[in-house]
Amino acid sequence: MLESLYYTSTLFKVTFFLYALALVGYGIGIFRKEKVFGTIPYALFTLAFLACTVLIADRWIEAGRPPFKSFYESLVFAAWTTSLISLAVEYKFKMRLVGFMSTIGVIMIFIFALTKRDVEIIALPPALQTWMFIPHVISYFLAYGALFVAGLTAILYLALPKGIASHHTLGEQSRIDFSATTYQITKFGFLFLTAGLLLGAWWGQNAWSNYWGWDPKENWALISWLVFAAYLHFRNIPSWSEKRLAWVVIIGVAAIVFTYLGMDYLPTAEDSLHVYSGD
Amino acid sequence: MADIKTSSSDSRNHDFQTRGFRKATILLSAMVLFCLLAQNMYGWAPTTWASILAPAAVVAAYLVAFYKPLKQTIDTPYFATLSLLAIALGTALGTFVSQNAPAAVFTQRYGETGSSVLRGLQLDDVFHSWWYIGFFVLLAGSLLKMSWKRKLSRENLGFHLAHLGPIVILLGFWVDYFYGFRGIIQLETGQSSNVVRVYRGSTNYLIDSTALPFQIRLDHFEFEKHDPDYRLQVWRNDTEPHPQPAVDGHGQTATGTPEVIASLPLKEAKIRHIYGTDVYFRLNEFYPNFAFDYSYPEVNDQIEAKDPGVLLDLKTPFGKADVNLYSNRPGRNTIADETHIGGWLEFYWEVPEELAQAIDGRPDAKWAETNRTILIGAEQLIYYLADGKLSSEPLHAGRFYPFPNREKVGFTMKFLYPDAAYLKSTPTSDGEELLNPVAKVEVWHKGGAGKEAFLYPGGKRGGIFQVAGTDYFLALESFKDMETKYYRSELSVLGENEEVLKSQSIVVNEPMLYGGYRFYQSDYDPDRPNYSGIGVSHEPGLYVIYFGFAVLVLGSFLMFYGKYRKQVGLG
Numbered sequence: 093m094l095e096s097l098y099y100t101s102t103l104f105k106v107t108f109f110l111y112a113l114a115l116v117g118y119g120i121g122i123f124r125k126e127k128v129f130g131t132i133p134y135a136l137f138t139l140a141f142l143a144c145t146v147l148i149a150d151r152w153i154e155a156g157r158p159p160f161k162s163f164y165e166s167l168v169f170a171a172w173t174t175s176l177i178s179l180a181v182e183y184k185f186k187m188r189l190v191g192f193m194s195t196i197g198v199i200m201i202f203i204f205a206l207t208k209r210d211v212e213i214i215a216l217p218p219a220l221q222t223w224m225f226i227p228h229v230i231s232y233f234l235a236y237g238a239l240f241v242a243g244l245t246a247i248l249y250l251a252l253p254k255g256i257a258s259h260h261t262l263g264e265q266s267r268i269d270f271s272a273t274t275y276q277i278t279k280f281g282f283l284f285l286t287a288g289l290l291l292g293a294w295w296g297q298n299a300w301s302n303y304w305g306w307d308p309k310e311n312w313a314l315i316s317w318l319v320f321a322a323y324l325h326f327r328n329i330p331s332w333s334e335k336r337l338a339w340v341v342i343i344g345v346a347a348i349v350f351t352y353l354g355m356d357y358l359p360t361a362e363d364s365l366h367v368y369s370g371d
Numbered sequence: 372m373a374d375i376k377t378s379s380s381d382s383r384n385h386d387f388q389t390r391g392f393r394k395a396t397i398l399l400s401a402m403v404l405f406c407l408l409a410q411n412m413y414g415w416a417p418t419t420w421a422s423i424l425a426p427a428a429v430v431a432a433y434l435v436a437f438y439k440p441l442k443q444t445i446d447t448p449y450f451a452t453l454s455l456l457a458i459a460l461g462t463a464l465g466t467f468v469s470q471n472a473p474a475a476v477f478t479q480r481y482g483e484t485g486s487s488v489l490r491g492l493q494l495d496d497v498f499h500s501w502w503y504i505g506f507f508v509l510l511a512g513s514l515l516k517m518s519w520k521r522k523l524s525r526e527n528l529g530f531h532l533a534h535l536g537p538i539v540i541l542l543g544f545w546v547d548y549f550y551g552f553r554g555i556i557q558l559e560t561g562q563s564s565n566v567v568r569v570y571r572g573s574t575n576y577l578i579d580s581t582a583l584p585f586q587i588r589l590d591h592f593e594f595e596k597h598d599p600d601y602r603l604q605v606w607r608n609d610t611e612p613h614p615q616p617a618v619d620g621h622g623q624t625a626t627g628t629p630e631v632i633a634s635l636p637l638k639e640a641k642i643r644h645i646y647g648t649d650v651y652f653r654l655n656e657f658y659p660n661f662a663f664d665y666s667y668p669e670v671n672d673q674i675e676a677k678d679p680g681v682l683l684d685l686k687t688p689f690g691k692a693d694v695n696l697y698s699n700r701p702g703r704n705t706i707a708d709e710t711h712i713g714g715w716l717e718f719y720w721e722v723p724e725e726l727a728q729a730i731d732g733r734p735d736a737k738w739a740e741t742n743r744t745i746l747i748g749a750e751q752l753i754y755y756l757a758d759g760k761l762s763s764e765p766l767h768a769g770r771f772y773p774f775p776n777r778e779k780v781g782f783t784m785k786f787l788y789p790d791a792a793y794l795k796s797t798p799t800s801d802g803e804e805l806l807n808p809v810a811k812v813e814v815w816h817k818g819g820a821g822k823e824a825f826l827y828p829g830g831k832r833g834g835i836f837q838v839a840g841t842d843y844f845l846a847l848e849s850f851k852d853m854e855t856k857y858y859r860s861e862l863s864v865l866g867e868n869e870e871v872l873k874s875q876s877i878v879v880n881e882p883m884l885y886g887g888y889r890f891y892q893s894d895y896d897p898d899r900p901n902y903s904g905i906g907v908s909h910e911p912g913l914y915v916i917y918f919g920f921a922v923l924v925l926g927s928f929l930m931f932y933g934k935y936r937k938q939v940g941l942g
Contacts, residue, residue, distance in 0.1 A: 098646040099633045211604075212634045215597045215854045218879035218892075279931045286927055290920040298880050301553055301891040301908040303916060304544075306498045308466045318459035325455065328448040329391075347459075358466050359480075 096206045103147045104168075108202050110140035111171075111195055118192035130188050134179075137191055140198075141175040148172060155213045160229040162214060167205035169229070170352075171198045173237030177277070181241055185273050193244040224295040231288035236348055238281030239320070243345035245274040246338040253335065271334040274341055275327065282320045289317055308358045312351035319344040391449035398437055398444060399457050402509060405433035406501035410493055445509070446516040454510040461506060465497030511538050529933045532926025539919030546912030553908045554580070555893060556587055560901040563588035563865055567907045583888065583907070585872065586865040592903040594858035594895055599849035601808050601828070603654055605633040605645055606835075608842045632843070634850075637810065648841050649817040654810055658800040661809035661827070663693060666795045667786045676789035679720040679748050683782040686771075687711050694782075697791060698748060712774045714742030714756075716782070720749050720789070729761050730754075742775045748787055798825075810847045814838060858895045860903040877905075887911070 097105065117133030148168060151159035159165040178194035181187060216225075249270035292313070297303040304310060323340040326332050409426035434441075444450045468489055469480055477495055478486045486495070493500030514534045521527050554569040565583040606629045635643060642653045665682055668674070680697040688711055696718035697703045706716040722730070725738045726745055734756075743756040746766060753766045757775035766772075766784060773781035788794055798811065808828060814836060815821040826847035827834035836845040857878055864873040864885050875883040883890040887909060894904025 095632070095646045211631050212602070212850045215851050215856070218855060218857050221857070222880040224880075283924075283927050283931060287924055290924060294917065294920065297910075297913065298882065299891075300893065301882065301889055301906040303910075303913070306465065306470065311462045311466050315459045315462050318455045318462070322452050322455040322459070325448050325452040329452070359469055 093203070093206050096209045099211075100206070100209060101147070101150070103143065103150055107140060107143040107147050108199075110136060110143050111199050111202060114140050115192070115195040115199060118188065118195055121188055122192050133188070133191060133195075134182060137175065137182075137195060138179060140195075141172070141179060144168070144172045144175060151213075157216045158226050158229070160225070160233075161216055161220065162210050163208040164205050164210045166229075166233075167201050167208060169233050170236055171201040171205070173233040174198055174201070174240050175237075177234070177237040177241045177280075181245075181273070181277060185268060185276075187245070187248075187268055187273070189248055190241060190244055193248070194241060197240060197244070219299045222295065222298065224291060224298065228288060228291040228295055231284045231291055235281045235284035235288055236352070238277050238284065239341075239345055239348055242274050242277040242281055242341055245270045245277060246341040246345075249274060249338045250335065271337065274338065278320060278323060278341060282317075282324065285317055285320060289313055308355055309351065312347065312355070316344060316347040316351050319347050391444070391447055392453065394440060394444050395447070395450040395453040398441055398450070399453060399506070399509065401437060402433060402505045403502040405429055406505045407491075407493065410501040411491065441509075441512075445513045446520055451510070451513045451517065454506055454513055458503075458506045458510065461497060461503045464494060465503075468494045468497070470498065471496055507541055511541050514538055529926050529929030529931075532922050533930050534926070536919050536921075536923025536926050539922055540916050541919075543912035543915030543917075543919055546915060547910045551908070551910040551912065552581060553906070553910075556905045556907055557894070558587070558589035558903055558905060559899075560589055560592055560903075563863075585867075585886065586869070587890065587905060587907075588863045588865055589860055589903050589905070590863055590874070591861040592859070592895070592901060594897070594900075595856045597851045597854050597856045599805055599808075599852040601637060601657075601805070601810075601847055601849045602634045603637060603643075603810060603812070603826070604631050604635070604846045604848050605643075606630065606844050606846055607632050608844070629844070634848075645838065645841070645843050648838070648843065650814065650838050650841060650843070651817065652812050652814040652845060655813050655823065656798070656811045658798060658807075658809045658811070659803050660801045660806040662799055662801040662807070663796040664799045665693075665786055666797070667788050668793055674789045674793060676720050676749070678791040679789050680791045680794070681718050681746055681748060681787050682785040682794070684785055685782045687780055693785070695791070695794075696746075709741075712744075712780055713776050714744065714774065716744045716746075716774070718746045718748065720747070722747055722750070726754060729756065734759075734761070744772070744774055746784075746787075748789070751787065808847060809834070812836065812845060814845065816840075855895075858892060858903070860892055860905060862890060862905065882906075 097108075114133050114136035117129075117136050121129040121133045148159055151165065151168075155161075160169055174194055175198055178190055178198075182191045252270060292310070293303040296305065296310075319340065323337065323344060326337055326340055409429035412429060413422055413426040469477060472480070472495065477490075480486075481489055489495050493502065497503050515538055518531050518534045521530060523531065552567070552569050554567040556564050556567055558564060563586040565586045567581050567583060569579045569581055608629050632646075637654055637657045639654050639656065642651055644651050678697060678699055680695050683694050683696065685692050685694045685706075694706070695703075696705070696716075698718055698720040704718050706712065708715075719726075723745075725735055726747075728734055729739065739756060739759050741756070742758065743754070745754040745756070746752075747754065751766045752763050753772060754761060754763045755775050766787070768784050768786065771781055771783045773779070786794065798809070810826045811823060812826060813821040813823050824836040824845070825834055826836060826845060828846075828848050834847070838844060859876055859878045861876045862874065862883060863871045866872050873883070873885050877883050877890060877892045879892050882892075889906075889908045889910070891906035891908070892903070893906030896902050
């Protein structure tokens with residue numbers, strides 16, 4: 093992995109370093125109540141996010157195409173959307189803990205990206221040379237980022253079912269209800285998950301004359317969508333506990349992770365059209 | 372915050388919830404059992420009315436037996452939620468078991484017993500199984516009834532759209548399932564056909580064929596690779612021993628294939644380092660079309676003819692190349708190529724014996740059988756032996772000399788020199804076009820002296836530089852031009868009398884529409900430059916599905932973020 097890090101661009105190293113710095117800041121910040129211990133890690137996280145934006149833009153220019161083709165590129169973009177959603181959630185719901193957990197997640201994504209580093213920038217195959225590629229990927233990764241953060245707040249709910257007092261400089265002190273926050277983020281993620289799924293079907297029709305091919309990746313995308321749809325409906329069952337709801341979200345995130353990373357383990361994957369190159 | 376959850380979970384609610392889930396579970400499980408029975412009966416029964424009536428009776432029996440509980444339960448959140456999860460579970464099962472595989476492949480994968488059980492449960496074709504479709508039918512019923520029950524109002528608009536959208540999509544799916552098909556027409560340039568080989572399930576298995584009401588002709592096909600993008604690469608040899616299959620009963624080991632570690636843009640003078648070593652390198656110069664610039668001292672006659680040679684710009688059917696021939700070096704003074712240059716090209720400083728005999732009018736018969744172009748350096752003469760006849764003319768630098776019986780194949784002499792030691796060659800690039808890329812690199816160990824090397828493409832057979840004392844080597848390669856940029860077919864739709872009804876060029880993502888059918892660029896074969904695979908689809912429900920997509924997305928948005936959304940609850 094160190095060899096891989098050695099050969100990555102300076103921008104990658106800087107971004108990685110800033111995320112690590114933000115994590116350290118949050119690590120200290122969650123034990124301190126002073127405003128400054130909330131502001132500094134948030135600023136560092138924002139800085140890392142901006143560096144990640146430049147990293148993606150630089151790749152876009154160098155490759156001469158949207159940088160979403162290879163596994164490595166998609167992981168960097170997943171880190172970017174996760175950061176974006178996490179920063180927004182932290183800003184809106186005043187949750188320093190979410191920033192802490194998100195930076196751990198983002199760093200793990202970056203480390204994983206190092207193991208999948210592209211030695212060579214690959215060109216887009218004909219099927220991906222369409223305007224639909226960009227909205228489809230952006231919808232999905234916004235959904236993935238949001239639902240990943242929702243998964244984190246669901247875990248926080250299980251750990252702190254009574255909520256926690258907000259320690260953030262950006263708003264008034266208040267009590268945080270992690271379950272309600274999970275629902276708000278999930279709604280947002282679900283909307284983009286739906287859009288991504290349907291845009292994918294539309295694109296599939298144009299590229300392969302098939303809006304739905306029962307491809308393993310498509311099927312697992314549907315499964316993820318169904319689990320989150322079930323979550324939204326579970327909320328209508330009055331006595332269905334918040335704890336169980338949190339678990340449904342975590343299962344949904346697990347389904348997304350499997351959709352993203354687990355296709356190689358399926359016996360039907362050999363037929364799949366949705367394979368990341370460079371893995 | 373708009374939130375429907377309350378923290379109450381009293382025992383009455385808990386009982387209600389348990390009963391609700393239990394009832395929904397029973398209804399869905401019973402549906403699966405009845406559908407399995409009906410579909411297996413459909414498969415067992417001979418193709419008569421019985422094969423339709425028997426399974427229909429089973430399905431009807433389910434509806435009759437469970438009509439009342441279905442009516443009571445179908446619009447509850449328990450039923451909707453469990454239906455969603457049941458579909459998720461069914462879909463997951465379909466990814467764990469091979470789908471639509473030919474019988475022999477399926478049996479090979481799962482064994483006789485395993486494949487029988489899986490087939491009995493319809494797990495070899497989950498997505499066309501009656502129980503899987505049954506989940507969707509019941510979910511559609513649930514969505515429809517839930518929407519029906521709710522008043523149509525501005526506040527409920529999002530709810531209605533979000534719940535009716537999936538029904539519209541399923542309706543389009545249903546129309547396509549029964550009235551649509553998807554397949555391929557495989558054509559060579561100039562061929563026409565109306566026969567479509569039809570796919571089932573995944574694109575791997577073709578089951579049937581159908582005829583279009585018109586012909587499709589492939590007028591032209593072309594594909595292009597991406598432009599090359601040469602990079603300086605660091606490769607690592609895989610020196611670990613890997614066990615190989617024991618062909619002759621003895622275990623064998625072999626090293627694996629090398630791995631590319633870094634692929635670096637061609638930035639001249641930038642110093643690079645190979646990780647984990649003390650080796651540094653830099654690109655000193657890149658030549659897009661590598662060639663040598665030759666020079667020789669002006670006064671030749673003062674130089675002794677120790678190692679005489681001639682530099683020729685040889686023009687063959689494959690292109691032009693600089694070639695040096697050396698009179699005193701065995702094997703390096705002749706090019707023998709009957710096919711391309713029509714005989715032998717030879718260089719001597721002094722007239723050789725066989726040529727002297729021929730000049731004297733007594734040629735060796737066997738020697739004279741071959742057409743020859745002989746350059747004599749000391750005399751600056753060129754002798755042609757063509758079809759047994761000898762002729763000669765002065766040899767001048769810069770003039771083009773065609774070979775006997777050839778017009779465009781020949782050579783231009785650049786230099787004639789008595790001693791190769793005085794010939795100076797300087798690397799250069801003949802233009803900027805990427806015709807013969809070569810990189811000049813300098814490699815050194817930390818604190819050591821630099822060593823220059825020329826790299827040129829071609830993998831291990833090409834010009835690589837193995838870094839002494841390490842597992843690494845440097846190479847100049849381009850991977851990008853191995854990838855396809857586009858492939859395009861020009862199609863014509865032909866009527867009954869072969870008249871052209873429509874012509875269009877198609878590429879991936881840009882299909883042609885004609886008569887309710889869509890034609891896609893879906894396949895090509897680099898080894899068959901005239902072949903094209905044209906995907907064909909007929910999907911009468913497609914626009915219904917697209918409408919359903921729009922309704923679902925709009926409904927979800929209004930339900931979550933609409934101005935007039937109902938502030939409590941989703942269902």
